[in-house]
Amino acid sequence: MDSDASLISSQPSSPDLFLSDEPTSGFSGTVSSTQSECGRGAQGRPREPLRAKDKKQMSESELQQLRLKINSRERKRMHDLNIAMDGLREVMPYAHGPSVRKLSKIATLLLARNYILMLTSSLEEMKRLLGEIYGGGHHSSFHPSPACQAGPALPPSHGPHPLPHPAMVPAVSSAPLAGASLSPAVAAGVRGPGSLLKTAGAAASGFQQWAGMPCPCTMCQVPPPPHVPSAGMTRLPSDSK
């Protein structure tokens, strides 16, 4: 534990020092920029702990400089991750606004998963309904060709609901995220029940309405799919890691 690096870390650099190393505020937000900006020669080398030798050869200040550089990179990486997380929050069908507490990271991920499952289910339901409408004939207008499968299950302009979606809200803000093994706070998706929405009641009452109009999406047109919402948060085997 007492390595040279820990020696450095034992000298807590001031925040100013860290910030001055790289202006993260000016970062472009291109998540993949750090991966593609520098051309690196590809060569397979045996991985061995060569850092230890190098560290001993480096002076104290050089080590500190290296540490600051690495820390800065890691900070930027985490900032990129947070920006991506914010982008995910923006497209989630959840009430946004100053009066709404921001979803936590774990809640965002779980909600996103739920949302994807819901959309998948909606698409399947749409296909089924179209199949019924146009008859069961194999030459009906509805044929699940690859091109049509990418078709408009929802209008292209159908963005995220300004209000919590009926299929999403219960899963996040009140009902247990069907993962069950999550902590209550995480399962609630917010820091404390009822604290996410100051106007939770109003939001909940807007279920079948979408911006004052009947919601065009299939979730509001047809009964909720039997298997998705409740099973939305069932944990994958890999989740249990």
Added chain:
DNA sequence: TAGGCCATCTGGTCCT
């Protein structure tokens, strides 16, 4: 005050 969430640092591992 305990618990949750988060940012940051850090060392290790993997990849190019």
Added chain:
DNA sequence: AGGACCAGATGGCCTA
């Protein structure tokens, strides 16, 4: 060699 990625540790902030 350098960078990305990952996970553990730590401390601060906030809320019930």
